Amino acid sequence: MRSVIFRAVAPFLTSLMVVFSIFVLLRGHNEPGGGFIGGLIAVSALAIYGIACGVETVRHAIYFHPMAIAGTGLLASTVAGLISIAARVPFMTGLWIYPSVFGLEIPLSTVMLFDCGVYLVVVGAISSIALSLEERGGE
Amino acid sequence: MDVAALTLLALALPFVAALLAPVLTRLLGHNAAWVLALFPAAIVLHFTRFWPEVAAGEVVTGGYAWIPSFNVSFSWLIDGLSLTFVLLIAGIGTLIVLYSGGYLKGHPQQGRFFSFILMFMGSMLGLVVSDSFLMLFVFWELTSITSFLLIGFDHSREAARRAALQALVVTGGGGLFLLAALLILWNVSGITQLSLLTAFGPELREGPFYLAALILVLGGAFTKSAQFPFHFWLPNAMEAPTPVSAYLHSATMVKAGVYLLMRLNPVLGGTPEWQILLPLFGGITLIIGAVLACRQTDLKLMLAYTTTASLGMLVMLTGLGFPHAIEAAVLYLVAHSLFKGALFMVVGIIDHETNARDVTQLGGLRTAMPFTFVIALAAALSMGGLPPFFGFLAKEEIYYALSGFDLRSMIFAALAILGNALMFAVAFAVALKPFVGPRIETPQTPHDAPILLWLGPALLSVKGLTAAFLAGLTHELVSTPMASAIAGAPRTVTISIIPDIGLPLALSLATVALGALFYLNLDRLRAFVSSILVDIGWGPDRGFDQFIRGLIRFSVALTRRLQSGRLDVYMTATFVLIAVVLLGVPLSYGELPRAPFFAGDVPLHELAVMAIAVIGLGAVLLAADRLTAIVSLGIQGFAVAVIFLLYGAPDLAFTQFMIETLSVVVLALVMTRLRLSHSDHRPLGQKIPDVTIALACGLGFGLMLLKVTGVPFDATLTEFFNLYSKSIAHGANVVNVIIVDFRGTDTLGEIAVVMVTGLAILSLVRLRAGSLRRIADNDPDVEERA
Numbered sequence: 018m019r020s021v022i023f024r025a026v027a028p029f030l031t032s033l034m035v036v037f038s039i040f041v042l043l044r045g046h047n048e049p050g051g052g053f054i055g056g057l058i059a060v061s062a063l064a065i066y067g068i069a070c071g072v073e074t075v076r077h078a079i080y081f082h083p084m085a086i087a088g089t090g091l092l093a094s095t096v097a098g099l100i101s102i103a104a105r106v107p108f109m110t111g112l113w114i115y116p117s118v119f120g121l122e123i124p125l126s127t128v129m130l131f132d133c134g135v136y137l138v139v140v141g142a143i144s145s146i147a148l149s150l151e152e153r154g155g156e
Numbered sequence: 157m158d159v160a161a162l163t164l165l166a167l168a169l170p171f172v173a174a175l176l177a178p179v180l181t182r183l184l185g186h187n188a189a190w191v192l193a194l195f196p197a198a199i200v201l202h203f204t205r206f207w208p209e210v211a212a213g214e215v216v217t218g219g220y221a222w223i224p225s226f227n228v229s230f231s232w233l234i235d236g237l238s239l240t241f242v243l244l245i246a247g248i249g250t251l252i253v254l255y256s257g258g259y260l261k262g263h264p265q266q267g268r269f270f271s272f273i274l275m276f277m278g279s280m281l282g283l284v285v286s287d288s289f290l291m292l293f294v295f296w297e298l299t300s301i302t303s304f305l306l307i308g309f310d311h312s313r314e315a316a317r318r319a320a321l322q323a324l325v326v327t328g329g330g331g332l333f334l335l336a337a338l339l340i341l342w343n344v345s346g347i348t349q350l351s352l353l354t355a356f357g358p359e360l361r362e363g364p365f366y367l368a369a370l371i372l373v374l375g376g377a378f379t380k381s382a383q384f385p386f387h388f389w390l391p392n393a394m395e396a397p398t399p400v401s402a403y404l405h406s407a408t409m410v411k412a413g414v415y416l417l418m419r420l421n422p423v424l425g426g427t428p429e430w431q432i433l434l435p436l437f438g439g440i441t442l443i444i445g446a447v448l449a450c451r452q453t454d455l456k457l458m459l460a461y462t463t464t465a466s467l468g469m470l471v472m473l474t475g476l477g478f479p480h481a482i483e484a485a486v487l488y489l490v491a492h493s494l495f496k497g498a499l500f501m502v503v504g505i506i507d508h509e510t511n512a513r514d515v516t517q518l519g520g521l522r523t524a525m526p527f528t529f530v531i532a533l534a535a536a537l538s539m540g541g542l543p544p545f546f547g548f549l550a551k552e553e554i555y556y557a558l559s560g561f562d563l564r565s566m567i568f569a570a571l572a573i574l575g576n577a578l579m580f581a582v583a584f585a586v587a588l589k590p591f592v593g594p595r596i597e598t599p600q601t602p603h604d605a606p607i608l609l610w611l612g613p614a615l616l617s618v619k620g621l622t623a624a625f626l627a628g629l630t631h632e633l634v635s636t637p638m639a640s641a642i643a644g645a646p647r648t649v650t651i652s653i654i655p656d657i658g659l660p661l662a663l664s665l666a667t668v669a670l671g672a673l674f675y676l677n678l679d680r681l682r683a684f685v686s687s688i689l690v691d692i693g694w695g696p697d698r699g700f701d702q703f704i705r706g707l708i709r710f711s712v713a714l715t716r717r718l719q720s721g722r723l724d725v726y727m728t729a730t731f732v733l734i735a736v737v738l739l740g741v742p743l744s745y746g747e748l749p750r751a752p753f754f755a756g757d758v759p760l761h762e763l764a765v766m767a768i769a770v771i772g773l774g775a776v777l778l779a780a781d782r783l784t785a786i787v788s789l790g791i792q793g794f795a796v797a798v799i800f801l802l803y804g805a806p807d808l809a810f811t812q813f814m815i816e817t818l819s820v821v822v823l824a825l826v827m828t829r830l831r832l833s834h835s836d837h838r839p840l841g842q843k844i845p846d847v848t849i850a851l852a853c854g855l856g857f858g859l860m861l862l863k864v865t866g867v868p869f870d871a872t873l874t875e876f877f878n879l880y881s882k883s884i885a886h887g888a889n890v891v892n893v894i895i896v897d898f899r900g901t902d903t904l905g906e907i908a909v910v911m912v913t914g915l916a917i918l919s920l921v922r923l924r925a926g927s928l929r930r931i932a933d934n935d936p937d938v939e940e941r942a
Contacts, residue, residue: 047888049806051895057814064821084918087911094904109900111885124886131903132896138907142914143818149921150825 027069034062042136043129052132056139063144064151072152075144083145090137097131159205160218163232166202167285169195170249170278174271181267189257189608192270196253196277199246203239210239210637213646217287217351233287233351236637237418240486241284241411243634244493248407249277251612255501256399258608259508269309273403276302280408284415289338289348296334296376299409300327306404307396319392322700326389330379334416337372340365341423350419354644357423370424373416374433381413381467384441388697391448391460398504401456402612406463406496411489414470418485422644426477434475439571441468446578450678451685455503455513455586459496462539462579466492469575473554474642476568480557483639483649487550490634491538491620495547498535498616499586502528505605505613506590510598515585520595524602527610529591534617536587540580540671541664544653546624551576551667553651555660573667580671585678627652731849738856742863749862762802769795781834782827790820807891829921 038058045051067075079086101110111128173195180188206216219231234242256273260266279298286292301324308320342348344365345356360366377383382390393405404410417434424430445465452458466488473485505528506521507513522529534545541551554576558569604610623630635649655661674681689695720726742748772791779785793816801809838846877890877898887893895903 045889045892046886046896049810049889049891051807051889051892053895054807054810054814057811057818061814061817061821064818068821084915087914091907091911094907098900098904109904111897111900113886126886128885128887128896128900131900132892135896135903135907138911142910145914146917146921147818147822147825149918150822150829 024069027066031062031066034065035059038062038136042132045132046129052135053139056136057143059136059140060143060147063140064147067148067151072148075148079144083141083148085141087138087141087145090134090139090141092134093137094131094134097127097134100127100130160220162202163218164220164230166199167232167278167282169199170274170281174274174278177270177274178267181270186257186261186266186608188267188270189254192257192274193250193253195274196246196249199281200243200250203234203242203246206234206239207633210234210236211633213637213640215351215641219287222288222290227348228290229288229349230291231287231349232285233349234285235641236634236639237415237641238284240490240634240638241415242281244490245277245280245284245408248403248493248497248616249273251497251501251615252399252403254608255402255504255612256397258606259399259504260397261608265309269306269397269399272302272305272309273399276306276404276409280412283412287349287351289342289350292350293331293335293338296380296412297328297331299412300324300331300380303327303393303404303409306400307393309397309400310395313395316395319389319395323389323393325704326379326386326700330376330386330413333372333375333379334377337369337376340369340372344369353420354422357644360423361427366424366427367429370427370429370433373420373424374437377413377416377471378437379413380416381410381471382441382464383413383437383468383471384444385696387441387445387464388695388700390464391457392697394454394456394460398456398500398507401460402497402500402504405460406500407493410463410467411470411493414467414474414485414489417471417474418642421474421482421642425475431475431477435472435568438468438470438472438475439568441465442472442571442575444468446575446582447685449582450578450674450681451689453515453682455506455515455518455590456500458515458582458586459499459503462582463496465575465579466496469554469572472568472571473557476557478557478560478565480553482643483635483647483651484550484553484557486635486639486642487546487553487649487651490623491545491547491550494616494620494623495535495538495545498531498613498620499539499583501609501613501616502532502535503586505609506602508609509600509602509605511600512598515589517596518590518598519593520591521602522591523595525591525604527604527614531610531613531617532587532591534621535613536583538617538620539583539587541576541667543655544621544624546620546630548664549624549627549651549653551664552655552660553649555663556651559659559663569663573663573670576667577670577674580667581674581678581681584671584675624653728846728849731853735849735852735856738860739852742859747863749859749866752862762799765795765798765802768792768798782832782836783824783834786820786823786827790816793819807889 038055040055041050041058042052042055043050045055063075063079066078098109101108101112104110104112106112111126113124113126113128115122115124117123173192177188177192180191184191209216214235216234217231218234219229222228222230232238252273253270256266256269260269263269276299279295279302282295283292283299286295304320304324307323308316310316311320341353341360344360344363345353347353347356360369379386390405390410394401396405442465445461445463445468449458449461449465452461470485470489470492473481473488503513505525506518509525509528510518510521512518538545538547541547554572555569558565558572560566560569631649631651636647639647639649655664769792772788772793772795775788775791776785779788793812797809797812797816800806800812877894881887881890881893885893885897887897
């Protein structure tokens with residue numbers, strides 16, 4: 018699988034897919050998509066990168082350990098649920114704010130933070146499995 | 157603060173103290189005992205406020221709702237019985253904390269010890285004041301657990317670990333009996349509080365579940381109070397440090413079983429079963445305990461066996477049903493707590509000062525330890541039932557109860573005389589022998605103990621004297637209310653230190669004479685009992701070991717059978733079960749779906765997608781090697797995803813695409829890693845059953861889907877989500893809104909599972925095949941060989 022063309026294209030393909038995965042994640046609340054699907058797309062992107070350019074390159078590129086990413090995601094989702102307790106509403110109640118950035122109203126919510134957490138858990142956990150399998154499989 | 161809040165605080169105090177104990181011990185060393193003893197002292201002070209009410213015959217209840225929907229409360233019941241127990245537990249507890257300060261002075265884990273013993277105190281207090289069933293059970297098991305921690309305190313010794321485990325198995329298992337008994341009582345009466353149960357007594361006693369409830373209650377009480385044939389754990393528990401023996405295994409915890417019987421006496425007592433079973437087992441325990449005590453030479457073990465005997469006496473008296481028997485049990489219980497606690501602490505002092513506790517290697521200590529000698533003698537006089545100590549009152553009352561002329565009275569009177577005489581001999585063997593006679597050299601030169609050590613036993617001995625001299629006051633505050641609570645009807649205790657001339661006194665004199673005879677011939681008696689035991693050669697203690705080993709053997713054999721450790725066996729079992737359920741249930745209920753209805757005009761593109769799925773499946777079956785098969789499986793998966801897309805489930809289709817892609821990648825990676833052979837080498841004999849199972853599963857799922865789609869679709873949820881997704885959760889994509897908002901807690905759980913699975917797979921991948929070592933499976937046969 019280490020053809021020159023594949024290796025040359027892979028970084029661009031991967032970047033594109035990661036950007037797309039974030040797009041899918043963010044639009045998920047109103048259009049098909051969401052944290053789970055987005056996460057899976059991002060993992061596929063990393064898997065392609067890994068097959069083309071080797072596991073070390075991927076590990077270097079994502080900088081953090083995949084399990085640390087997954088852990089952050091789980092923490093983010095839990096915190097998103099706990100914020101509602103500070104507002105004296107039941108656990109996991111969605112809270113929304115609408116800050117205005119450069120005159121554009123952006124809806125932000127604990128639900129979005131939760132979905133980002135799902136995204137990170139999926140990316141971290143599954144890429145961790147895929148990367149470690151690729152690593153050992155090549156020996 | 158009101159009384160209820162203060163009582164709750166008092167019940168929580170020991171646990172607070174347990175939390176503070178390690179820090180205090182680090183700061184103050186063994187002198188932390190002085191501070192920690194203030195906690196139980198405060199509890200004593202708090203509970204004495206109930207004295208006037210309880211002495212007047214009132215029952216004080218109070219508490220807080222705990223789980224109101226299940227009618228579970230945290231509530232207490234304070235009457236003569238529980239108040240006496242509370243004062244014994246907290247009062248002796250205060251002295252034990254002080255004593256532990258001296259006994260374990262300089263021990264590196266003294267803080268932990270304080271913590272354990274205070275936790276035990278809290279559990280025991282909770283147990284005796286509990287009104288609600290659940291609270292009673294929880295505290296009952298807590299005493300077993302804290303007792304386990306205390307017996308195993310010296311955990312580097314194997315004997316201590318074994319004794320701790322044995323006590324936990326026996327008393328904890330007994331707790332399960334209690335739980336079952338409480339469930340029966342609750343089911344029959346619908347009541348979850350002890351204070352309300354008495355009213356249901358007659359109904360329960362005549363009901364069909366009486367015998368079951370009684371046997372279960374006895375199972376709980378007999379294990380906890382070390383009655384025959386569960387008596388063996390108590391002497392083994394002497395592996396614990398002496399303060400523990402003095403506190404748990406003589407004065408308090410072992411009396412929990414007796415407490416339970418006394419508490420339930422008005423509810424379950426008075427029936428022929430009760431009056432046969434209790435005196436029978438109590439009597440056997442009394443004699444066995446007293447006889448085995450004579451055989452021992454270790455001071456602690458001698459006392460331990462007499463404790464078993466005393467518990468037998470208490471159970472016997474509780475069950476007899478004679479007039480005065482309850483009163484006798486009350487007096488004996490109080491007297492026993494005082495003198496046995498004191499004697500254990502004295503033995504601890506001897507052990508601490510001389511570093512020896514074998515009665516044959518001790519002698520002439522009276523000059524070196526005169527003060528300890530006086531304390532020991534006072535306690536032994538009470539144990540021997542001699543005036544003017546409280547033990548004398550107890551024994552007189554026992555003989556009052558037993559001095560009838562019918563056969564039953566005479567039999568139990570004979571048992572009581574024999575048991576008391578043997579205990580008399582042991583009491584003086586413990587408290588007199590080490591101090592008199594020629595001086596025997598000990599590993600350590602003895603001196604009288606420091607104040608922390610002698611204060612406890614001295615106070616208990618003095619208490620045994622004052623309680624007898626102020627008998628009127630003692631009866632008014634303790635004996636009469638307690639006896640009334642046990643009997644469930646007003647009783648008055650009147651016995652005083654001046655004996656009446658009569659049959660009871662004659663029986664007392666006979667006891668003393670017989671006891672003195674035993675004492676003088678103790679060595680011969682010991683040799684005689686030993687020879688009998690050697691002849692028998694088996695006891696419940698060994699039986700316990702055999703039971704545990706048998707249990708382990710059985711579980712090892714069962715595990716070997718069920719858990720082969722081969723993946724293909726597990727997979728086969730799982731899929732066979734699925735096929736049986738999917739096919740067997742509809743077949744046996746005649747619920748097969750009707751033949752599906754095919755619309756004639758299927759569009760061409762849908763047919764094409766289905767064709768792709770079928771081609772993918774065909775390719776899996778015909779694939780020459782595994783990699784091709786995996787990729788072909790992906791073809792089928794993609795086709796299914798397209799079907800989802802066509803039928804309006806873009807999210808599902810999207811996910812299916814990604815999952816298919818990733819599974820192919822991951823499966824291919826696993827393949828290369830496992831270095832499987834490229835093609836399938838299963839023999840035909842294995843292929844045919846595998847194919848059959850696969851077909852059966854497929855057929856089953858197909859039938860189930862047909863059946864499900866045949867049922868009219870209930871659109872309630874769809875309508876709800878469509879209606880509220882935008883207005884409540886501000887999202888148009890219903891699927892995503894359900895995942896992250898409506899059912900967000902589910903998703904939180906699921907991603908946690910994803911994370912944990914990831915970690916598990918990661919560690920599996922990192923395991924190198926060569927580094928796999930055999931995991932210990934507790935097989936006793938293997939351990940023996942090792």
